[in-house]
Amino acid sequence: MITINDIQSAHNRIRPFIHNTAVLTSTSLNNISESSLYFKCENFQKSGSFKIRGVANALLQVHKDHSSKGFVTASSGNHGAALSMVATYLGCNATIVMPSNAPEIKIQNVKKNGGEIIWCKPNQNSRDQILQKTLDETGGILIHPYNDYRIIAGQATAALELIEKYKDLDMLVAPLGGGGLLSGTISSVKQINPRIQVYGAEPYQADDGYRSIISGRIQENLTTDTICDGLRAQIGIIPFSIIKENVDAILRLKEDQIIEAMRFAWECLKIIIEPSCAITLAAILHNKQIFRGKKIGLIITGGNVDLDNLPW
Amino acid sequence: MITINDIQSAHNRIRPFIHNTAVLTSTSLNNISESSLYFKCENFQKSGSFKIRGVANALLQVHKDHSSKGFVTASSGNHGAALSMVATYLGCNATIVMPSNAPEIKIQNVKKNGGEIIWCKPNQNSRDQILQKTLDETGGILIHPYNDYRIIAGQATAALELIEKYKDLDMLVAPLGGGGLLSGTISSVKQINPRIQVYGAEPYQADDGYRSIISGRIQENLTTDTICDGLRAQIGIIPFSIIKENVDAILRLKEDQIIEAMRFAWECLKIIIEPSCAITLAAILHNKQIFRGKKIGLIITGGNVDLDNLPW
Numbered sequence: 001m002i003t004i005n006d007i008q009s010a011h012n013r014i015r016p017f018i019h020n021t022a023v024l025t026s027t028s029l030n031n032i033s034e035s036s037l038y039f040k041c042e043n044f045q046k047s048g049s050f051k052i053r054g055v056a057n058a059l060l061q062v063h064k065d066h067s068s069k070g071f072v073t074a075s076s077g078n079h080g081a082a083l084s085m086v087a088t089y090l091g092c093n094a095t096i097v098m099p100s101n102a103p104e105i106k107i108q109n110v111k112k113n114g115g116e117i118i119w120c121k122p123n124q125n126s127r128d129q130i131l132q133k134t135l136d137e138t139g140g141i142l143i144h145p146y147n148d149y150r151i152i153a154g155q156a157t158a159a160l161e162l163i164e165k166y167k168d169l170d171m172l173v174a175p176l177g178g179g180g181l182l183s184g185t186i187s188s189v190k191q192i193n194p195r196i197q198v199y200g201a202e203p204y205q206a207d208d209g210y211r212s213i214i215s216g217r218i219q220e221n222l223t224t225d226t227i228c229d230g231l232r233a234q235i236g237i238i239p240f241s242i243i244k245e246n247v248d249a250i251l252r253l254k255e256d257q258i259i260e261a262m263r264f265a266w267e268c269l270k271i272i273i274e275p276s277c278a279i280t281l282a283a284i285l286h287n288k289q290i291f292r293g294k295k296i297g298l299i300i301t302g303g304n305v306d307l308d309n310l311p312w
Numbered sequence: 313m314i315t316i317n318d319i320q321s322a323h324n325r326i327r328p329f330i331h332n333t334a335v336l337t338s339t340s341l342n343n344i345s346e347s348s349l350y351f352k353c354e355n356f357q358k359s360g361s362f363k364i365r366g367v368a369n370a371l372l373q374v375h376k377d378h379s380s381k382g383f384v385t386a387s388s389g390n391h392g393a394a395l396s397m398v399a400t401y402l403g404c405n406a407t408i409v410m411p412s413n414a415p416e417i418k419i420q421n422v423k424k425n426g427g428e429i430i431w432c433k434p435n436q437n438s439r440d441q442i443l444q445k446t447l448d449e450t451g452g453i454l455i456h457p458y459n460d461y462r463i464i465a466g467q468a469t470a471a472l473e474l475i476e477k478y479k480d481l482d483m484l485v486a487p488l489g490g491g492g493l494l495s496g497t498i499s500s501v502k503q504i505n506p507r508i509q510v511y512g513a514e515p516y517q518a519d520d521g522y523r524s525i526i527s528g529r530i531q532e533n534l535t536t537d538t539i540c541d542g543l544r545a546q547i548g549i550i551p552f553s554i555i556k557e558n559v560d561a562i563l564r565l566k567e568d569q570i571i572e573a574m575r576f577a578w579e580c581l582k583i584i585i586e587p588s589c590a591i592t593l594a595a596i597l598h599n600k601q602i603f604r605g606k607k608i609g610l611i612i613t614g615g616n617v618d619l620d621n622l623p624w
Contacts, residue, residue: 022334022336024334024356027358041582043582044336044581044582046339048582105579169539263619266584266619267417267619269356270355270583270584270585270615271361271582271583272578272583272584273581273582289609303582307575307578307622307624308624309580310619310622312619312620
């Protein structure tokens with residue numbers, strides 16, 4: 001796990017760059033889920049997602065002399081937008097390798113925040129190849145979206161804020177893509193209050209994480225054909241080692257369950273959230289044997305949704 | 313004006329029934345507007361709008377002996393949903409006279425909260441006739457959506473919370489429909505800090521309020537063909553008398569300006585807000601000569617939007 005000292009140092013370091021985001025509740029969703037839900041609203045976070053936590057923690061630790069050639073990453077969108085925002089703030093370049101099927105709004109967010117986009121095909125091989133080529137050509141520093149201790153320590157601060165504010169939660173649920181958020185969440189929760197259970201939520205259509213945990217070693221995605229564009233990445237080695245030992249379970253959800261939960265959240269909470277985090281609500285609604293009667297925190301990771309292309 | 317004592321009594325009375333709603337900010341919207349905006353998020357309020365403030369204040373003052381025949385109102389939606397929610401909580405019936413062009417989600421909210429709907433045509437005459445007939449038939453108590461001192465005192469508590477939290481605001485902007493919210497906002501602001509300016513925002517397509525203030529006596533709507541379904545009502549006598557003497561100005565907006573502002577709010581704040589309050593943001597964006605460089609509070613009145621029927 002990331003040590004609690006590293007997480008608290010990260011929190012102190014990034015505090016001027018982030019919002020301590022609101023936590024919302026909904027009587028209607030409590031009734032539907034038969035539990036008490038606390039939504040940690042990182043969709044209200046700067047750059048529109050939690051990703052700025054990890055990025056700010058990483059970039060603020062890179063010495064200025066080393067950052068003159070800029071920063072490079074591969075991202076389906078939110079990490080790239082966050083990296084672009086923080087790099088621009090620090091007066092550095094950001095180059096983002098993005099898959100050709102990234103949502104339009106996430107492409108626009110990278111551009112708006114000053115990042116340069118290099119396109120790759122929507123698979124891990126193309127992503128890796130183009131990323132390496134870009135690193136070679138620019139001489140920039142790689143800021144991996146999740147396979148990096150500094151990134152994970154930053155992402156861990158979302159759960160830290162949540163459990164510091166709501167001390168009597170029974171469980172937390174976070175989405176599982178590359179694993180940065182889930183491994184960070186686990187690191188905060190299990191060190192501060194090991195009584196709290198932590199669940200990961202993953203689409204059936206990109207369930208490399210679930211199969212990796214079950215088999216004990218990293219498995220590739222068989223498909224990434226999911227509406228959860230933020231959860232299509234391959235689980236990272238560092239997050240995997242943390243998640244494998246400490247997660248209470250990974251719960252898989254179907255596409256229609258995710259879309260239904262997204263709509264419930266929009267209608268009842270009046271907030272705009274992505275499918276990639278609506279999956280946490282879907283996990284609760286479709287696993288009542290686990291969650292009924294409990295106080296549950298959900299990490300709502302982002303709100304960068306293309307309003308011209310809604311899934312209903 | 314409603315006295316500050318009545319407003320504070322209302323606040324104490326309704327506090328167990330309402331949320332002290334969050335205030336959100338957005339760097340992007342500050343940049344676009346060239347000002348500092350503070351969004352008082354009544355879209356997160358119980359029943360999905362600020363209307364529960366006035367309704368709770370009124371119903372909690374009606375003696376139990378008088379409420380056995382239930383409560384009756386005419387409402388395009390949010391007032392009706394709020395009345396239904398509070399009446400049901402108190403064990404009373406609620407009958408809501410609704411226009412046939414009310415949005416589907418507002419119809420569903422009334423039903424979900426236990427109210428009974430009686431339909432009228434979408435004009436003031438039909439509304440008044442059916443309302444009187446319903447009152448005669450049920451013997452219920454009329455809870456007018458805005459022409460009632462208790463309602464206005466309740467609505468005034470939204471601005472009260474905002475200016476108590478942000479003491480250095482220069483201006484507030486609230487939508488103008490029947491006038492309950494705007495007259496309540498004026499009552500709170502001008503008694504606590506008369507230095508703060510208060511503006512009303514109204515659609516050109518339902519500008520009875522503007523024309524009434526300019527001419528000095530109540531004018532009828534020439535059309536109610538606006539996307540702002542919450543602002544189609546005729547300004548009430550009591551709100552008019554308060555607004556006329558104390559408002560700094562009424563600003564009128566076009567339909568496309570309202571829709572554009574609604575989309576900006578969804579994209580930048582990641583919250584779901586109705587056209588009827590997006591109009592306050594439109595007012596700021598299209599009157600920069602008034603608002604540039606100022607600290608401005610906006611009352612975001614509700615978030616009950618039909619997600620299958622978005623205006624873009």
